[in-house]
Amino acid sequence: MIDAIGRRALIAGGAAAALTPWLPLWAKPVSAGLPTVSGPDVRLTIAHQTLAIDGRDHHAIGINGTIPGPLIRLTEGTQARLHVTNRLDEDSSIHWHGLILPFHMDGVPGISFPGIAPGATFTYEFPVRQAGTYWYHSHSGLQEQMGHYGPIVIDPAGADPVAHDREHVILLSDFSPLHPHAIFRKLKQMGGYFNHRKQTLSGLLAGRDQPLKDRIAWGAMRMDPTDISDVTAAAYRYLVNGHGPADNWTGLFRAGERVRLRIINASAMTTFNIRIPGLPMTVVQADGCNVRPVTVDEFQIGVAETYDVIVTPEDRAYTLVGETSDRSGMARATLAPRAGMAAPVPALRPRPVLTMKDMGMGGMNHGGNHGGGPACAPEHAAMGHCTPDAAGGHGGGMDHGMRDMTLAPTVRDTPAVQSISPMPADRTGEPGIGLEGVERALTYRDLIALDRNPDTRAPTRQMQIHLTGNMERYMWAFDGVKMNEVKAPIPFTQGERVRVTLVNDTMMTHPIHLHGHFFELVTGKGDHAPRKHTVNVQPGGKLSFDLTADAYGDWAFHCHLLYHMHAGMMQVVTVRPAGDAA
Structure with missing residues (x-):
């Protein structure tokens, strides 16, 4: 309706x-x-x-x-x-x-x-x-x-450059009748409070869940491989443009039109997997920046990311599905040539179960190219656009910056660090949780900027930042330090070029957002690396981007999962001219 x-x-x-x-x-x-x-x-x-x-x-x-x-x-x-x-x-x-x-x-x-x-x-x-x-x-x-x-x-x-006949904004969000402070209190009491889909004995016997030995290993770590989303459909309704699934928000089109869908994930805590059964999508923009068209059947959109896609529908109705990455619920809308039409709504697919790789225990590659990334071409190495290895080596003769490339022992002992990924892998070639096995699913490595990057200098400095957390106490932080415990902001010199590597030591996906800047993902695309302002870092994964710190001032830098930010996963980046001590 x-x-x-x-x-x-x-x-x-x-x-x-x-x-x-x-x-x-x-x-x-x-x-x-x-x-x-x-x-x-x-x-x-x-x-x-x-x-x-x-x-x-x-x-x-x-x-x-x-x-x-x-x-x-x-x-x-x-x-x-x-x-x-x-x-x-x-x-x-x-x-x-x-x-x-x-x-x-x-x-x-x-x-x-x-x-x-x-x-x-x-x-x-x-x-x-x-x-x-x-x-x-x-x-x-x-x-x-x-x-x-x-x-x-x-x-x-x-x-x-994106030709289209019609457009629709598709703004996804999550909403709960519970007050957000009540949600946060429940998470502080028990991190898995809203996870009602834990593994069962029947699941083990039926082969749907992990083998017993893996369960024992997860239990020894006091972690739950089904705890993919902190807040699930047990508390949320998932919305398209403010409408619930039964409301069935509908966007009209004429058959054969090139329809541009501007898809925004404005949710507080929900990663969505987007598909339109029977209708391929051509991705033409990511986070507001044009990319070379790439056609997919499904893609993951992290909290605060945006993707523009082009579809060319026939004279029938289609269901736009925003299935949550834990597959506990979905946002639903309809694209149709006439009002009142609807298409079948697919059932939720079986919920995924995390593996040891999601804990950073399965990414070792002794060939030096950890995570299975493409080999680095000489021209990319010269510009500093190669995927970093697990030890932090990046090529290009960069000097180490103000942050060490390891997590200091004193930081490891803080309450906000429950585990450290021993072998974090570059997972930019993977589509994200819940999309394993989907044949044409978008990955970050599929993205290539339409235009040449505005700054192609090689980075002269590198830093590594660990994404840390403690689900038992629901504490989240960068490098084990919560926002209210930070003694100084992260400093950058205005105009400098820095490679930042994010290492996810947790079993949760974190959408990391830097205010006031765009950065280039390090995925082997050289001077056409995709530019983004928010990036999804997969569990047990690592991801590098090159940043030109060209925006003077103080800027927020945080996980865009609202309750993670509220619990401490946020710091301040300060950009000052060289020699400015302020």
Whole structure:
């Protein structure tokens, strides 16, 4: 069913359909039920409201009376001015996720500005320096979990290299009737509180679960191989543009059109695996940056990532499936040529079970190319674009930086470190948990930037950062140090080129986001390495990126799983000119 707002939007879209070829891109048909704001002055109001999901009302936080908030449409090369009024009874904020802007407009209380007090209005103003699909959300407390988020589309100043006839924003999220602080309390009491799908004796006998010897090994480590998502469908409803599966949000098309789907994972804690049964998807953009087209049947989207895909549907309905990586639930929507149509909704697939590789115990490769990455071509080595080996050697004669390439013994003994991955593997060639065995599933190594990277210098410094956690106490950190225990920010010299290697010492997937910057993934693609602002680091895995620290100021650096960040997996990156001691 389509709600009243969506129905009105569809009618309006039908009336304008004949004019579509003559409309500018920003005026072409977009997602039903998503109000759009644009222009030189955008006004946004944050307030409490009711959210109806599958026929039931819930207390939530919205923007301009909608969840998600309105689609903000900007144009590259213009000046954005956004006036944000806070009608809550607590401080709030908006962070413009993935946008390159002055640090004091980034919207992170305590780092880049003081926040927006109750009843106050704050004006964000910055030049729009990019194009693509992005989003915005609160960086205050746990408000993001309650509906405080929305999409951003920035149209390019010139011709768009991605040709399409129609577009739909597909914003995925998770919502719970439980207050987010109640969810966090339960996780602190027991990290696996919401995991209701543990291994059983019947599963062992039927061969669905791990062999007994592997179970014993996991038990000795006091870890659960089915604990893939901290918060599952036991607590969540999964939404598309604010609609539950039974609401069946529907996006219309004409048969044969090139339809652009701007897919945003705005959830608090959920990694989604995206597929449209019977309809291949061609990935054309990742995190707002254009990539060479690659056609897939399914892909994983981490929290805070965005992917744009092109589909060319026939004259029938299709189900868009956002299955959670633990396969406990799904977000569902429909693409159809006419309102009221629907396609079969597939059943949830069997839940995955973690292996010893997910604990960093299966990635050793004595050939020097750990994780099975491609051999490094000489031209890539010269530019420092080779996959690092497990010992931290990167080629190119880089000097060691301010952080050692190992986790110090004193850090290992902190409460926020439950385990260390002895053999972390480069898993950028794997599609992610829940997609094992899918023939055409996207991996990071499939991504190649459409344009040459803006900075192709080889890194002159390297650092390694461990992603650490303790599920029993629900503590999360970088290098075993929680945000409230950090003594100093991570320093960069403005303009320097640094290779950062993230090592995941936990059995959880972590989407790591650096504010104010893009970085190039080290996957052997040379000067066309894919550029991202958020990267999913698989369990027991490691991943390297090259960063040009070109954005002056103080920036948040954190895991985008909301409760991991809240529990301490966040630090501050500071970028200062050479010789600046401030």
